[in-house]
Amino acid sequence: MKQTAEESEKTEEMKETEDTVEVEETGEVEEANETEEIEAEEEIVEEAVEEVEKPKREEIEEEIVEEKIYTIPLGRSWISPRKKRAPRATRIVKKFINRHMKIKTEAEEGEETERLVISNQVNEKIWSRGIEKPPRKIRVRAVKDKEGVITVYLAEGD
Numbered sequence: 001m002k003q004t005a006e007e008s009e010k011t012e013e014m015k016e017t018e019d020t021v022e023v024e025e026t027g028e029v030e031e032a033n034e035t036e037e038i039e040a041e042e043e044i045v046e047e048a049v050e051e052v053e054k055p056k057r058e059e060i061e062e063e064i065v066e067e068k069i070y071t072i073p074l075g076r077s078w079i080s081p082r083k084k085r086a087p088r089a090t091r092i093v094k095k096f097i098n099r100h101m102k103i104k105t106e107a108e109e110g111e112e113t114e115r116l117v118i119s120n121q122v123n124e125k126i127w128s129r130g131i132e133k134p135p136r137k138i139r140v141r142a143v144k145d146k147e148g149v150i151t152v153y154l155a156e157g158d
Helices: 005-024 027-062 075-079 082-100 120-126
Strands: 064-073 116-118 137-145 150-154
Touching (some): 064 082, 075 082, 082 116, 082 120, 082 137, 082 150, 120 137
Antiparallel strands (some): 137 150
16 A cells, blocks of 8 residues: 555654553543543443343333233135125234133122223234234233233234
């Protein structure tokens, strides 16, 4: 590589300015800069640790009573007219979870009825190819908490 005269002069000037900066700094200034950098790094690490710990606390508070993974066949939704297939697939998912997680529909004295919540991810998966072409089957994870609320999530890996 050939350097032009201008480039070589620039590199020499940069080296000289770096040398002058090193000469001007005293030991006290360097120590102050190092302590400030260490404090800044510690603050960043603490913030990162707090962000990581927050979701774990929420999961612990939920207290999962029962958790099951199901593969729900949605082929029956393809029997209906083209413009009604995705809504029917959603109804099939609800009916399947009601049957397999044994949701109480009628409340006895002092008890609340159990609720079924389908997560947004499951809904998006059903509707991913539009109203006319829902998937033939879907893998879900049904979680029942201590309050009796059953939430349906996509299974990992899907």
